[in-house]
Amino acid sequence: MAYADFYTNFHLFMRWLHVIAGIAWIGHLYFFNFVNVPLQGALDDAAKKAVNPKLMPRALWWFRWxxxxxxxAGLILFTMIYMYTPGMGFGPSASFSDEMGVTGRGVWILMGMLLGTIMWFNVWFVIWPIQKKILSGRASAEELPALRKRAGLFSRTNTYLSGPMLFGMLAANHYSAINGATLIVFVAVSLAAVWVAIFHAGRVGQSV
Ligand code: HEM
Incomplete structure (x- = not known):
């Protein structure tokens, strides 16, 4: 039985790592939004003080890492698939572009990656700094509601964006067809996701 070459093995390992880490991330995101928000609303202050210091740091660790x-892993995959050709070296590969320009697969992954990168940015540069401040007790009582609302807004936005983001990830390899209409639908659904998140989070004002 022949063994696959290093590129093929490493490629599959990166795909596995990317998806399993994505499950850990988006799984915690859904837990925060669909389970923890209603739970926190049902707990009184004493129960929150007992539960949250044990729950939140651990859940946020898995979430952000x-x-x-x-x-x-996604950036490594992008480089390996779209910016490298085995035997030829680095540069746009046939998966990324051909004589017609960027391929359908390339367009889908760029859109999925754009949304995924916005979501990653929201986690590391908005949600986590706010949560760190809240958990460390450095936030004043007056600041707390606004901080919770802002974290909740970005968390909800990420939750809704995860739908079109994952569609882009999967469409790259398993669909590829792209034209003006599919592009418009994708962009419209992504904008609608953000709009619903802002509208909904603004109304209920929940935290992460
Ligand atoms: C954070 C930014 C992200 C980047 C830069 C990124 C990048 C990539 C790349 C380059 C691919 C390969 C596409 C191809 O085969 O043509 C991919 C596939 C994939 N990604 Fe992402 N991704 C990101 C976020 C996510 C997230 C959050 C998930 C959620 C689970 C996810 C799930 C997937 C899945 C399921 C595939 C398809 C695997 C397959 O068909 O074998 N990605 N991603």
């Missing part, structure tokens, strides 16, 4: 590993 899941996001980081997903992102880094």
């Amino acid at each position: 899941g996001a980081m590993v997903t992102f880094l």
